[in-house]
Every structure is written in structure tokens, then in C-alpha cells.
Amino acid sequence: MVPVYNDASVPATPDDESLAYIRQMLGELRGVADEKGADMLCYLLEMAYVEAGDLMSGRRALSPKGLKRNEAAGVAVKPAGKIKL
Template sequence: MARDPIGTNGRESSTMANIAYIRQMLGELRGVAESEGAEMLCYLIEMAYVEAGDVQSGRRALSLGHGQRNKAPGVPI
């Protein structure tokens, strides 16, 4: 079972609205990429669309080990 994707710190509804917006925009971008014949972009956008849906449904956490990753030296993130 997936962890709570957002937590209960009062920002849940705002975060979920933002994820819904991102997912909607990804759907529109996929249509544009498809009309241009950009197959690789279609694939990558579709993967992001699916990921956003998983976050919305609670099947995936919003962030995986965000504070635990190794940062590349000299590269702003």
C-alpha cells in the first residue's frame, strides 16, 4: 500500500488541485505532440500523465526520498 501522498498539513486540497491541473495540461500537451508526430514526446508526456494520476489516486507518493537523494555538485536543482 502506498504512503499518504500529501500528509495532513493543511495543504492537501491545494496540492491535489495543482496535481489535477498538471495532469490536465499534460493531456493537452500530449495532443499537441501527437499532432506533430513527436512519438518520443508523446511517450514521455503519457508517462508523466499516468504518474500524476497515480498521485491523485493515492497509488504513489508525491515524492520518493526527496531529501535523501545525492545532489550533483555545482548543479542547481
């Protein structure tokens, strides 16, 4: 079951409206995934739903713009080519 947050105390700003839309879509997608029996997808969508709720309620801060996160350092992007056995 998707948790429901009471966000009535949070003032509506354009960012909050965007987050509310994203959260609503995540809830709907989770329902579709649940109907199909996609348990892992349900879990991931629910985690994103909870994250959006936390951002809206102020329990978690938005990431600063321009911050580069989770970069892969020194990892080859292109495949090496055919593997000869």
C-alpha cells in the same frame, strides 16, 4: 491514447488541485505532440500524465520535501575548454 482515471473518490485539496491542473496540461501537451508526430515526446508526456494520476489517486506517495534525489556526484559541470586534436 491517454488513460483516464476516475478520481471522484479522492477528496480535493489544494495539492490535488495543483496535480489535477498539471495532469490536465500534460494531457493537452500530449495531444499537441501527437499532432506533430513527436512519438518520444508523446511517450514522456504520457508517463508524466500517468504519474500525476497515480499521485492523485494515492497509488504512489509524494516525495518528502527537502529530499535531494538524483544528484550527480563528482561530475564536472563546466566544460574543460577547447579540445586540441
